[in-house]
Every structure is written in structure tokens, then in C-alpha cells.
Amino acid sequence: MCYLSREQSGLMTPLVVPTSAGDTAWLLISAALVLLMAPGLALFYGGLVRSKSVLNMMMMTFGATAAVLVVWVLGGYSIAFGDDVAGGLMGNPMQHFGLSDLVSGKADSWLSVPVILFALFQGLFAVITGALISGAIADRARFGAWMVFVSVWTLVVYAPVAHWVFDFSREGHTGGWLANSVGLIDFAGGTAVEVCSGASALALALVVGRRVGFGRDPMRPHNLTLVMLGAGLLWFGWFGFNAGSALAANHAAGLIFATTLCAGAAGVLGWLAVERVRDGHATSLGAASGMVAGLVAITPSCASVTPIGSLIMGASAGAICAWAIGLKYRLGVDDSLDVVGVHMVGGIVGTLGVGLLGSPLAPTAVAGVLYGGAPTQLGRQAIGVVAVLAYAFVMTFIVGKVIDKTMGFRIDPEHEVSGIDLVVHAETAYDLHATAGARSGPFGH
Amino acid sequence: MKLITAVIKPHKWEDVRAALETVGVTGMTVSEVSGYGRQKGHTEVYRGAEYDIALVPKIRIEIVVDSDDVEVISAAIVQAASTGRIGDGKVWVTPVESVVRVRTGERDEGAI
Numbered sequence: 001m002c003y004l005s006r007e008q009s010g011l012m013t014p015l016v017v018p019t020s021a022g023d024t025a026w027l028l029i030s031a032a033l034v035l036l037m038a039p040g041l042a043l044f045y046g047g048l049v050r051s052k053s054v055l056n057m058m059m060m061t062f063g064a065t066a067a068v069l070v071v072w073v074l075g076g077y078s079i080a081f082g083d084d085v086a087g088g089l090m091g092n093p094m095q096h097f098g099l100s101d102l103v104s105g106k107a108d109s110w111l112s113v114p115v116i117l118f119a120l121f122q123g124l125f126a127v128i129t130g131a132l133i134s135g136a137i138a139d140r141a142r143f144g145a146w147m148v149f150v151s152v153w154t155l156v157v158y159a160p161v162a163h164w165v166f167d168f169s170r171e172g173h174t175g176g177w178l179a180n181s182v183g184l185i186d187f188a189g190g191t192a193v194e195v196c197s198g199a200s201a202l203a204l205a206l207v208v209g210r211r212v213g214f215g216r217d218p219m220r221p222h223n224l225t226l227v228m229l230g231a232g233l234l235w236f237g238w239f240g241f242n243a244g245s246a247l248a249a250n251h252a253a254g255l256i257f258a259t260t261l262c263a264g265a266a267g268v269l270g271w272l273a274v275e276r277v278r279d280g281h282a283t284s285l286g287a288a289s290g291m292v293a294g295l296v297a298i299t300p301s302c303a304s305v306t307p308i309g310s311l312i313m314g315a316s317a318g319a320i321c322a323w324a325i326g327l328k329y330r331l332g333v334d335d336s337l338d339v340v341g342v343h344m345v346g347g348i349v350g351t352l353g354v355g356l357l358g359s360p361l362a363p364t365a366v367a368g369v370l371y372g373g374a375p376t377q378l379g380r381q382a383i384g385v386v387a388v389l390a391y392a393f394v395m396t397f398i399v400g401k402v403i404d405k406t407m408g409f410r411i412d413p414e415h416e417v418s419g420i421d422l423v424v425h426a427e428t429a430y431d432l433h434a435t436a437g438a439r440s441g442p443f444g445h
Numbered sequence: 446m447k448l449i450t451a452v453i454k455p456h457k458w459e460d461v462r463a464a465l466e467t468v469g470v471t472g473m474t475v476s477e478v479s480g481y482g483r484q485k486g487h488t489e490v491y492r493g494a495e496y497d498i499a500l501v502p503k504i505r506i507e508i509v510v511d512s513d514d515v516e517v518i519s520a521a522i523v524q525a526a527s528t529g530r531i532g533d534g535k536v537w538v539t540p541v542e543s544v545v546r547v548r549t550g551e552r553d554e555g556a557i
Contacts, residue, residue: 218489218496218497218498220489220491220496220498221491275490275493278493279490279493279495280490281490283490283491285491285492286492289492322492322493325492325493326492326493326494329494338492
């Protein structure tokens with residue numbers, strides 16, 4: 001990701017990079033900001049479902065945070081950022097087991113920040129990407145099946161894709177094929193995070209199937225104030241996601257801060273404009289969704305465009321995603337919280353957008369077609385989108401099917417109707433009635 | 446003794462309560478309910494998907510009164526709750542066989 005490759009930055013990276021206090025401080029903060037996106041997403045998703053399944057929705061994000069981080073430390077980081085062992089397809093899965101080789105700091109010479117911090121920063125990207133998928137299977141998935149799925153998915157889908165997209169080659173290290181052979185520019189994860197989570201969500205929605213009453217019952221968001229709060233936290237955390245991906249406290253991080261801000265703002269306006277014209281009302285859910293759509297699109301392109309470019313990028317993503325979320329009803333796919341319509345579609349807009357709106361003055365220094373550049377970069381971006389989309393969809397479908405056939409992915413339809421929170425977690429989110437009953441069982445249990 | 450039950454629009458509740466106070470009603474049971482009549486439901490749009498919401502929120506007021514006071518109290522509710530538009534609600538009266546005040550054990554008229 002993330003860090004600019006030597007060719008892109010136009011600088012020759014010295015063999016030994018001294019550790020920078022400023023860069024390290026910014027990456028520590030950025031990693032914590034990305035972690036804050038997890039509860040942000042939990043609130044965003046939690047508010048969107050009905051009150052009988054809000055806890056399960058939030059638990060899928062919290063569960064993913066725990067499971068993905070553990071898997072990442074044990075094997076995910078090695079597959080993503082270990083020395084390539086399969087022609088650019090995956091890193092050596094045992095190289096950084098338990099991050100043991102990063103403890104002493106001897107391996108820090110290729111970055112201006114501690115590599116162990118880089119490793120966990122990347123792990124938090126895996127967390128967000130995995131948690132995003134849960135929006136496609138709201139209200140109906142067994143919690144154990146989800147935890148197994150997201151753990152396996154991290155190793156089989158996310159880590160290889162992160163290797164392709166984010167692992168740049170350097171002296172003594174060979175990275176992934178999209179970053180190095182193809183020349184894809186995906187600064188903070190338009191393909192690896194957004195298209196990957198969206199395509200995986202589509203596959204998993206197909207495996208798990210539609211909710212009981214999909215398209216018939218009013219499945220209204222039960223708490224839009226939670227959605228707005230969650231969206232706000234996501235935007236805040238996104239500065240760590242994008243500007244943190246500079247892996248340095250420098251000019252690039254500053255520009256990325258600007259483009260991330262602009263794209264979120266323009267995304268709100270783009271989505272609301274479509275709603276106002278099509279439905280007659282500018283809605284709060286539309287504002288929150290448009291913001292996310294704009295941020296999704298700027299994720300791959302944040303270091304490639306001007307502020308004006310980021311406004312165009314955000315507004316286009318807001319408008320296109322506002323239109324795209326209606327497709328699920330026509331296709332009959334219950335992608336419950338529109339992971340495909342927002343993240344996959346927004347990720348495609350942003351990734352291709354680099355080839356259209358890229359400015360030669362921006363850190364990645366590639367001119368898009370609209371800036372008089374050749375269409376070559378647009379082609380590279382398209383290869384990245386197609387490769388990640390196809391791989392994530394197929395592999396997620398297989399992993400999901402195996403879990404469905406062995407463990408079973410869905411809860412009982414009767415329990416789904418009565419509410420998953422009570423059945424799966426033995427809890428209810430809101431105690432709205434004081435007459436709920438008396439305590440049973442021994443005290444001090 | 447009679448039970449007056451009124452179902453009204455939620456935003457008229459304060460007006461109705463004030464009107465009941467002026468005609469001497471000192472207590473009542475109020476609940477938030479939902480339902481529909483000629484008003485039907487309404488439409489909500491989330492991410493472009495339209496939902497027909499059949500049930501409209503209403504306030505239900507229940508008051509047990511002396512038979513002689515029924516007309517005055519009913520009239521007070523109707524006047525205060527009226528907006529002249531569809532969905533204003535209904536007021537109906539049913540006979541009550543007996544009443545006991547829990548604290549004192551007083552019965553019927555003495556318990557109202």
C-alpha cells in the first residue's frame with residue numbers, strides 16, 4: 001500500500017532508512033484511528049438493522065476485530081507481506097509467524113517506522129475489510145459460522161489480495177504482482193479493501209440466501225442516530241486509513257488529508273442530489289451513505305488527485321452508489337446493508353478514477369486521461385479491479401459454501417423472525433419495559 | 446360508571462390533557478398505541494426503497510368516570526383533539542361494572 005514505491009515517489013530509497021519519530025508518531029495515531037473505524041462500523045451497521053438483531057450485527061464487527069487480528073499475527077501478515085513464494089500471488093506464510101522476527105527491531109531498516117507497527121496497521125485494514133462483509137448477511141447468520149468464516153477468509157482471500165496490491169518489491173524482497181508487475185495504483189485499498197469486501201459480500205449473500213420476508217416486510221433501520229454517529233466515526237477514522245497509509249508525516253499525508261475531506265463532503269452532496277430528484281427527500285441515511293461512498297472512492301485515489309479531482313470523485317461515487325443500491329431488489333440478492341452497492345461499486349469508481357482524474361502534480365505523479373495522460377494507467381487499474389473482484393468472489397463463495405455444508409451458516413427461520421439477538425446471544429439490546437422478569441439461577445454466577 | 450376511551454393524534458395530547466383538567470378530570474391512563482383507520486399508513490424511503498408503513502402512532506386515553514360526567518368529558522376531548530383533518534381519532538364509551546381503589550378498598554363511585 002501505502003508507501004510510495006521508489007519509481008512513484010521519484011526518489012531512490014536508501015538501503016537503510018533511519019527511523020523517524022514524526023512518522024512513527026503519526027502511524028501510531030493512524031493505527032488507532034483505523035481501529036476506531038471498527039466500532040464506527042458497528043454503530044453504522046447496528047443502526048441499520050431492526051432492533052431485534054442490532055446486537056448480533058455489532059457483534060459480527062467486534063468478533064471480526066478479535067478473530068482477524070489473531071489470525072493476522074499468526075499467519076495473515078506473512079502471506080501478505082512475506083517474501084513472495086508464488087509468482088506474485090502470495091508471501092511466505094511462515095516468515096513472520098507471531099511477528100517474532102519483528103520484536104528486536106533489526107528488521108526495521110526498510111521503513112522509517114517500526115515494521116511491527118506497520119504489520120499491525122495492516123492488520124487493522126484486514127479487520128475493517130472483513131467486518132464490512134457482515135453487512136451482507138444481517139439478521140440471519142450463526143455467530144460461530146461467521147467467526148470461522150472471517151478467520152479463514154482473512155488467510156485465503158484478504159492476505160493474498162493485500163500481497164498483490166500492497167506489497168511492493170524492494171532490495172532483497174519480492175512483492176505482489178498487481179503492485180509490481182501491473183503497476184496498479186491503489187493507495188489505501190480501493191481494490192484490496194473496498195472491491196474485495198464488496199465482492200466477498202456478494203458471494204456470501206448468495207451462499208447464505210435471502211432473509212425471511214425480504215422484499216415484502218418493511219426492514220427499516222431501527223436507529224438512524226446510531227447510523228449518523230457511526231458514519232461520523234468512520235470519517236474520522238478514515239484519516240488514519242488514508243493519510244496514515246503515507247506511512248510518513250509528510251506532504252503526501254497532508255494532501256491525502258485534504259482529498260479525504262473533500263471526497264466525503266462531495267459524496268454527501270452527490271447522494272442527496274440523486275435522492276432529492278428521485279425520491280423527493282434528502283434523507284439522513286442518504287447523507288451518511290453518500291459520505292461513506294465518497295470516502296470509499298477516495299481510498300485508492302487519495303494520493304493521486306487534486307482537491308478538485310477529489311470533489312469530482314466523491315460526488316460521482318455518491319451519485320453512482322445512490323443509484324447502484326437499488327439493483328439488489330431487481331437481482332433478488334439480499335445484500336442487506338448494501339455492501340456491494342456502496343463498497344464494491346464505490347471502490348471500482350475510485351480505482352478506475354485514478355486512471356481518469358490522476359494529476360501529475362499529486363504524489364503518485366500519474367496523469368489520468370482527463371489530464372492528458374495515456375489510457376495505459378486506466379487499463380492497469382481495470383486489471384486490478386477485475387482480478388481482485390473475481391478472486392474475492394470465487395474464493396469467498398467456496399469458503400462460504402464449505403462452512404454452510406459442514407457447520408451450517410443460517411439460524412432457524414423461526415428464530416430469524418423472532419430475532420437473532422435473543423437466540424444467538426441470549427441478550428436484547430434495549431430494555432424498554434421494566435416488567436421483564438425476575439432473576440433466575442445462583443447469585444455470583 | 447363508564448369507561449371513556451379516546452384514541453387521538455399524539456401532538457394533540459397536551460391540548461386534551463389541559464381540557465380534561467378544566468372539566469375536573471384528576472386521573473387517567475395513557476398509552477402509546479398504533480393503528481390505522483381511514484387515514485391509512487404512510488410511506489418511508491430508505492436508500493431509495495419505499496416502505497408502506499401501515500400503522501400510525503396514536504395516543505390512547507382511558508378514564509373511568511361517573512355516568513353523569515360522560516357527556517361533558519367526551520365533549521371536552523373531542524373539542525381539544527379535533528384538527529378537522531382525517532386521522533383525528535375516536536372517542537367511545539363503555540359501561541363499567543365495578544371499580545375498587547387498591548389502596549383503601551373503596552368501591553365503585555367512591556373509588557373514582
